[in-house]
Amino acid sequence: MTHSNHRQGTRENLKNDWVMLSLPYRGPPAITEKVERYNQICRRHHPINPDRPRGWYIWVFDDRENMEAALKELAEAELGLSVVVSGLFDEVAECCRTAGTRAHTVNHSLGFWGRTEKLPPPEILEITTMCGHALVASSLVWHLADRVRRNDVSAAAACQEMRKMCICDIFNHVRADELMGQLVEAIEEGRCAPPQPSPGAGLPCNLTTDLSGEGATP
Amino acid sequence: MIIKEDLCTGCLECLPYCPTQAIVQDAKTERATIVEDECVECGVCYRARVCGPDAIYPQDLEWPRTLRMEFSDPSAPYMSPVFEHRIISRFQADLREMDRRQLLDREGEALTISGRGTIEMKMNDMMGRFKRGRAGLAAEVGRPGIGARFRDVQTVTRALASLGVKFEPQNPLTDLMTDIQTGTLREDILNEKFLSCIIEFDVPLEDLAKVLARMREVAQQIDTVFAVDLISVVNEDGSIPTVPIAESLGLEPSIAGKTNVGLGRPLASLD
Known part of the structure; x- marks a missing residue:
């Protein structure tokens, strides 16, 4: 899984985006005990996806201080589990020093190559790439942002709807909410057209799904 | 995935949920339909629970279409015969016995996410x-x-x-x-x-x-x-x-990405 490796954005808007995971997440009792301790430590430091079942292993933080505190406590606990942190490299390296460890191995993204003209605009890509498995559709992000623009739904509700698609729950809905303003502005100014459907009979649609949890409106 | 035409009301709410924009409006019926060749069987449209009348239906898949699901739905177990040797646990074997709808309806499926790569640098x-x-x-x-x-x-x-x-x-x-x-x-x-x-x-x-x-x-x-x-x-x-x-080479390595922070023990030799 490299699903947290290609999160797009600027240094400024990536400062509130940290993903922490540990492997192995399954194994004999001695390992699962360690994973549970890892989870207890991460939960204590306010991840934005706290309501995960026991045995979960990926935590998202929207604040460096919380991530750093979790990392420090994990290092002190000497669990012996491998831990990976996704985020700004230089800041993660600083956090490692504070925690008394050091970056061991890194995985850089070298970007997207090939028919890049098929990619959505950067305002959408910064949101969709927070689900590395690409389950948050660029068309969904566009349509929800357009509804936010029309005051049909709140940005927070729109971002929670996006989050639901990401089954690993590493989609940072807090950051998405903060990115929503620039996307709404891009749509408003005509700089961001809706993604086109695949070959076949497709028409633009004007969607009104109720995001209150009551289900679809027919 | 398929959309049952007789159940679809033509509300089109499901269209934007498809990551590959394979759900379109049929020009004749004006209802939603899935372009089969473009559908990657990721299950997003089904899991989104966006269809009131439950017209989106996950049909069981046959080789080689099973590969679409395996390389698009991160929670899917290996189903294709070619991956038989990768079924290494009873848990995975049990998943394999489920029909498609049962697989998509699982709760707590996050525990089974394995992706379709390897653990690469994570350990x-x-x-x-x-x-x-x-x-x-x-x-x-x-x-x-x-x-x-x-x-x-x-x-x-x-x-x-x-x-x-x-x-x-x-x-x-x-x-x-x-x-x-x-x-x-x-x-x-x-x-x-x-x-x-x-x-x-x-x-x-x-x-x-x-x-x-x-x-x-x-x-x-x-x-x-x-x-x-x-x-x-x-x-x-x-x-x-x-x-x-x-x-x-003129490439720009990203400013953000994954760091293995070196807490695993015992440390392996790197030489």
């Missing part, structure tokens, strides 16, 4: 898979969000194989090759579409520039995109040996 402190003096590389064909077909993958694997690249045997893509030396895939899968397929390998640092240059060339010969990963062990002084090599 490198303990496993030492990537050694000093080498660079790990991956081309994630179809990412982010465009999708791809195996014929695109084959274009890339053949180009890499011509340089003598050895593909990662633990990656399921290797099971789909008829000739690992040439990077040739099975003929019967080439049209299958999916969200992403990861080509993984590692090379000596002295070959990195050559391989990246070839990857850049072959990127112009495919009908999709791929995301490129570059893995390296960090030097004692904090420097990263792959970065200057990438920069010498």
